[in-house]
Amino acid sequence: MHCFPKFESMDIQEISSAQKAFFKTHKTKSIKFRKMYLEKLKEIITQNEELLYKAIEKDFGKSRFDTFTTELSFVLKDIDYYIKNLKTLSKPQKVSTNLANQIGKSLIYPEPLGCILVIGAWNYPYQLSLSPLVAALAAGNCCILKPSEIAENTMEAMAKIINENFPSEYVYVYKGGINETTDLLKLRFDKIFFTGSTKIGKIVYKAAAENLTPVTLELGGKSPVIITKEANLEVSAKRIVWGKFLNAGQTCVAPDYLVIEESVKEQFLEMLRKYIKEFKYEPGSEQYTRIINQRNFQRLIQLIQKDKVYFGGNYSEEKLYIEPTILTDIEWKDPVMEEEIFGPILPVISFTHYNQMINTITELEKPLAAYLFTNNPEEKEIFKQKISFGGGCINDVVMHLSNDHLPFGGVGNSGIGHYHGKYGFETFSHQKSILERVTWGEPNIKYPPYSDKKLKWIKKLL
Structure with missing residues (x-):
């Protein structure tokens, strides 16, 4: 297994630029590539399970039982889901073609959005950071993950296991607090996924609006x-x-x-x-x-x-x-x-x-x-x-x-967008529509010069 310690010295602007360049190589669109790194992530989580248990215990005394059942099991299950279903989820979907576009065929191609920023929460630091990361990678994106600094030891643990085993031009865990998060939000991403309070969610939403960046906000409320x-x-x-x-x-x-x-x-x-x-x-x-x-x-x-x-x-x-x-x-x-x-x-x-x-x-x-x-x-x-x-x-x-x-x-004040399973894949994908038509047999009804007779036929067709 390769290590990538040299990227520790790079600043976040360099890493963001490197991810944009890497995404343009189209390597992340390969299903084989995605599966390889999902399997690698599962492997390093399993190999470093003890490290992850100790880190979260230091942060707020969470037991191994609760850590596995409410954190790691979710992430591992997500990885298994995408490895099993990635081919089906990535397959173009054929839809019906209306009469006006005959003879032709219509398909919807799910394509990755590009470079993603995931901002995780402290209360379930592994699940709420790594599960959206898994969905983003499964959809074929590059990703910067910013875990919550409030759970400092779990942030350090995630940075260690991912940054030492993944190329930073593909995946990188960025450590730090409010200042580092503020710096991240100044950069342009193709999607921002935030989990946290409604108050901070509004700040993220406002920053994203500067670049017309789409967001998913997983917030809270009085349930x-x-x-x-x-x-x-x-x-x-x-x-x-x-x-x-x-x-x-x-x-x-x-x-x-x-x-x-x-x-x-x-x-x-x-x-x-x-x-x-x-x-x-x-x-x-x-x-x-x-x-x-x-x-x-x-x-x-x-x-x-x-x-x-x-x-x-x-x-x-x-x-x-x-x-x-x-x-x-x-x-x-x-x-x-x-x-x-x-x-x-x-x-x-x-x-x-x-x-x-x-x-x-x-x-x-x-x-x-x-x-x-x-x-x-x-x-x-x-x-x-x-x-x-x-x-x-x-x-x-x-x-x-x-x-x-x-x-x-969530909905309204409790959030925007959703994930888990196929919905996570869709959250980090763009549904690209393509109509493909033959080049023969086309009537001249839509072309000038217009006439009452053509209008009569257009009304029937449309």
Whole structure:
């Protein structure tokens, strides 16, 4: 396996220019070339698994189990998907040709966009950096990856394994913080893929607009989870506790707040308490991570209203640990409902009229995810028809991400565009339309001089 240490000394402008030049050689369009490097990426991830585990453990105490199930398994599965389906995804699609263009044939050719910038997020640093990178490479592009500097050790790990094993004119991991990201956004790319907050997403979008660069923005929002009296409460509680407190709530599609029918509220709260205790979410445990840094820790503890704590509320600044916390008697105007929580705090709001509650949620910004627990067909239909959200589940949370056949992305304030599976390939491709016609047998109907008779025939044809 070859190494490429010489590129460490190059600045980002040189690397960007080198990628543009390399893309123009058309080598990345070869399916054989793409598969070779996808297989190589899988190989170096597997070979460096221990390095990746140690890096993320240093950043925020994530266990090997959670790192594999929520990070590396996604990336490896994406690589396998594209290796298996690349020939089919890259194949020109034949479509019907209208009467006016006969005799001819019409095809759509998926072609790579060119040079891509992927800006990853810190909360799932491997998955949210490497999965879009995999899709970009599968589609035949060159790519600069900028992982989040907040998870510093994982950034260093990704830079090491990729920059030492891939030519920088094809793939490069650029390290650094806000200044380095700002420098990147001054460059011209053929596509920018960003995962992060809505606030930073707007900055990326504005910078991209200077060069008319298309963007995919994977953002966030306040994702609701709704429980009605028609739900299986035991199963609902177990799944919600797992999905909410996975990664200490630092998950973009985690249930942000819980809305529950008043008649089953007390019963359900007890079930939530039971599963939080059963899952042993304790400092330093295999099941739980710490908050990523002091800034996020301080922001989160300000959201814990002591007089509304039903369960939890304890924390350790030294360990950056916040106990899974349930807040009750929450109102829509409370501070904890004003921003995405992104931590292990679950506000609970009760309702008595389902349709009225649904209407209230529809007045809020469109969330990245939404979840409903019920066995009532009418309630399911109202949820699907009335609430706009990126993606979600009925009778589960978070798990829609694990299905390659479902697109993942936001809508409105929660994002633009989507990826995963074939949708990732399409995100990093241009659908080029080509009409090919024969050079014989063409009537003169469209050519001057015009006449009423020609117009009559044109109306029939068109």
